[in-house]
Amino acid sequence: MPNGKPAGVRCVQLGEDLRCAIFGRPERPACCSGLQPQLEMCGPDRESALAWLTLLEAQTRPEVG
Ligand code: SF4
Known part of the structure; x- marks a missing residue:
């Protein structure tokens, strides 16, 4: 997504299995590969x-508008 991924829009690299299709590859955006999970972000459960x-x-x- 060369112009960025707008909020609410599914990433084109997100597979039907909900996995990143370019995980581990150099073309994966730095904002994705650099994201470190934190308790504040993830919380105790999926919800x-x-x-x-x-x-x-x-x-x-x-x-x-
Ligand atoms: S990790 Fe990044 S590139 Fe991969 S599916 Fe998620 S938003 Fe897309």
Whole structure:
């Protein structure tokens, strides 16, 4: 995605198995490979992690109009 991945848009590299198709390859964006999981971000379970991601996406979604 040469122009970046807008919030709420599925990454073209995300496979049907929910795995990154370019994981470990040099073409994987630095923002992805450099991301270090943290307890604040992941929380204790999947629901907490998704709630955090949903909040981030809402806060970074470009305004329309
Ligand atoms: S790790 Fe990055 S490149 Fe891979 S699927 Fe996720 S957003 Fe896309």
